[in-house]
Amino acid sequence: MANKRPKIAVIWFPGQNCEDESKLVCEFAGMKADIIVVNSSVDPKILEQYDGFFIGGGWSYEDRIRAGAIAAKDPIMLKIKEEAKKGKVVLGVCNGAQILVETGIIPGLRDKVQLALAPNTNPKVFGYYNTWVYVKHECKKTNAFNLAGIDEVLHIPVAHGEGRFTTTDKELIKQLIKNEQILFRYCDEDGNIDEKYPINPNGAVYNIAGITNKEGNVLAIMPHPERASWNKQLPYFEQHNFEENEKAAPCMKLFESIRMYLEKRMK
Amino acid sequence: MKGHETGNRQEKADNNSAKNEVDNSELVNISEMNDKELAEFLKKNAISLKLNEARKIVELIGRNPTITELHIFNIQWSEHSSYKSSKNSLKLLPTTGPTVILGPKEDAGILKLDDEYGIVISHESHNHPSQVVPYEGAATGIGGNVRDVLCMGAKVIGGADPLRFGDALSESKSVSNRTKYIASQVINGIATYGNAIGVPVIAGDIYMNSSFNDNCLVNVVHIGLIKNNEIIHSCAPENSVGYDVIVIGKPTDNSGFGGAAFASLILDEKDKENNRGAVQVPDPFLKNVLMRASYKVFEAARKAKVSLGFKDCGAGGIMCATSELGASGDVGIELNLDDFPVSMQNLPSYVIACSETQERFCWIAPKNFTQKILDIYNKEFELPNVAEGACAKVIGKVIAEKRYRLLFNGKTVCNADIHAITEGIRYNRESKAPDEHKEDKKGNNNNKQNKTSEPELIDTADFNSPLLDVLKLPQIASKYTVYEHYDNTVQANTIIRCGEADAGLIAPLPGKKYGVALKVDSNPRYNRVNPYHGAVNAIAEVMRNIAAVGATPIGLTDCLNYGNPEKPEQFWQFLEGIRGLSDGAKNIWVKGTTNAVPFVSGNVSFYNESANGKSIDPSPIVACVGRMEDYSKAITMKIKKIGSGLYLVGPRKNELGGSAYYELFDELGTNLPKTDFAQERNMIYGVIDAINQRLLFACHDISDGGLMVAVTEMILGGKGEGKIGASLLLNDDLKTSALLFSESSGFVMEIEDKNFAAAEKAFARYDVDLIKIGETGGDYLIVNHNDNEVINLDIAALKDAWMNGFGDAMK
Missing domain, CATH: 3.90.650.10 (PurM-like C-terminal domain)
Incomplete structure (x- = not known):
């Protein structure tokens, strides 16, 4: 059916706090979305009816042990891993990204955890840090997240205490670059990469803000695209009328791309 | 916790002897104790009631009280819970008008956004706990204030944090180090709690001066969004006799027992260790889950068209919440303390009833809806797996007799007229203007020799360095490092963030044009010079701040932070402050009307003074809500x-x-x-x-x-x-x-x-x-x-x- 809209499951682990806006942005981009409240009686099989999964921000299970570590072991995540293998889309934002890294699905080159999201190194603000940054899209390979075309430089907020992508495996970053898995990197307003604060807000290796799996259907991104998907959300978007304010901002293309990818897949 | 009311009600207690029975072994024989014996007894039991107050209980309930009842009155008659010194004066504040949906009667007030939607607002202080254990004190301050907004049935959509700390630049190393420690811990506590529950901080301010060295101020404001026909009242619904009383959240322990009484004491550095126990333990993770589960209950109640009563457990714990739920619905409450979920064994009856364990609420629900509520909290949101012992549980029922009755181990440990418990007491405190403020009959101040003088400073040739020095002052300098520690973009509705303009602005209804602005104000130095003009200025400034983004001020809240009301000169500052707030609000009308901008919620915090008896700078901190027809017109x-x-x-x-x-x-x-x-x-x-x-x-x-x-x-x-x-x-x-x-x-x-x-x-x-x-x-x-x-x-x-x-x- 041509007008059948893809269905997204917005996964809510106890302690997460971005579920409403995550649902809203999916709907605005032309998809259906349900919030799935995770508890021990939820049958992971219910996820089979969804085309994609959005794991949002917050503190799943209070970030006990490490951010994302407990949720990564939840049967729901094992199921999502399975579903991703079928080519369904998985988007993890902030705490969602931390969970995807903790499951190993990102970067997913080997069946183990290869990356970590370590505490920010920030000379001004210790711990949790919420500000607006710029990220650069420099991936030429088409994946589920850039099908709709995407601006080279995006203005987007970060809001986390542990967002520093890091690894002990020196070869891994080279591999990720080669595979074109690094989707977004922190940069300045003009797209220049500078490894220092405040351009790089958390000290992430290679200024990494977002990484996909090799197949390009799973994305872990630390900044919050759902908080930069409408013009009204952008700082100093003044002197425009209401209609202009309510229109999609550049980050909405990420969600439109997910819809296009899923529509194609459903055909 | 309930904000200050401006109304007045006095009812005769119902002491019909047949209904008045308690277990005799529980009675405290006050009527036969002499003053010395009574004083010793009160002290031994950590009860801060005055002798005449303790004797008044006997008169009020028509017999000697049980030990549980004595503790209950101790809390209910504390300044924090009863507003005993302030209630008579608060009547001066305007509280009505076309923008008011609900004035200062319940846990939070409600302002009209339009015919369909309202903005819930609550304003609280957590000053003393934050001075003693700043991280936990500030975090539980956020937690308590959020509960006040939530329990009206609202989604919590924004917050603001006005803070006052000591002198970080003091030459005394111990003062500056302690100030910096308290300030950074408070900020961290606010961030950790507020960020976890997912409520954006959209406004706030920080002042630092030596008057706050021994007594910081941590005020908290939250706003919520509600449909005007879906308000849940902090009141037992009509015809609710037989309804269940359900407690939800963390199991009761002994934390925060006596917190309300503690808030009404002067802080003494020596007692710091003893006071730690009176501060509650925050659990933002559990609160995050409780909020979302409660939103689900609101939705389920709307669908089932069921009327419920809902109230947060703040000062005075379950006792205060349930007695107020019952009294405001003019019904009685009977609870079985043995049914309370507890996390400690062998707690005395009064601790179970009155402990201020955090992250708890009470519902009053019809029996046929109880299971739905229990299932949402216990099964869908799995409280028992979120925090040890957390759950939703039936603990009692609504009864027709207007009694507040507590059963424990087969004994009746409390059985008093429910209105007698909630009514509180009043004091008319003495007030005296300090000599330098005395005015003659014409209103002129002739005491020139006593007046602080206007300095005679000679202007320098250029003002480059004075400007740079002013910009560096902690209260003037940018607070971006603080604001960036708070999540101000969660919920994705923020239009103007902290620090970008005079007020924060959110567009809380996706796809709709409304904007809601929020700001807080009060300048300590103005209030030190003159507590009346300081308060007027706070009102004028907060309204200017709201206007500067393009919003129209529609309502106010106040948190009145003052010294010791038992000292006439400090009580005078409080009265002058109220007079200033009242004049300001009554004279800067809601645009398009000649109606005062109303106060719909508020809080009073007394005894903010150092151990040597010096008051903080009087601090009538006000918050203002502004409405914009079209948020896209807002400017920074x-x-x-x-x-x-x-x-x-x-x-x-x-x-x-x-x-x-x-x-x-x-x-x-x-x-x-x-x-x-x-x-x-x-x-x-x-x-x-x-x-x-x-x-x-x-x-x-x-x-x-x-x-x-x-x-x-x-x-x-x-x-x-x-x-x-x-x-x-x-x-x-x-x-x-x-x-x-x-x-x-x-x-x-x-x-x-x-x-x-x-x-x-x-x-x-x-x-x-x-x-x-x-x-x-x-x-x-x-x-x-x-x-x-x-x-x-x-x-x-x-x-x-x-x-x-x-x-x-x-x-």
């Missing part, structure tokens, strides 16, 4: 274009009293900014109209630091990212220091030439003149006063002082 303070005109409304006056400029010279002065109500209204209305006609590019109110700080902040923007400077040409007979730094009320606006005529007309409607003071452009701030260059500074120098001032003070 940052200069947008090169070549625009900069205009002033509000002529400069010689009003340097209490100013930041005087602070540089360690002076206080006396010439406070005096509010001219007609002019204040007119300026505010003119600014709102001009912004809503899209005639302004930027707008900033003039307050702390005067005209120069206002213009500098417009150049720098919220985070020092501004790149467009300004040149000012000021022709004025005032002396330069007063012209540049006087904090007389007013606004500075950026207006493009093509909009000038229309803007002039918008202000002319209110008889307000636009005074051109300069133009935007360059990478500097140049100021000429009567042809003399008095300031010439690069943006980089301004930025360095303003951006690093706060961080340097906290180093």
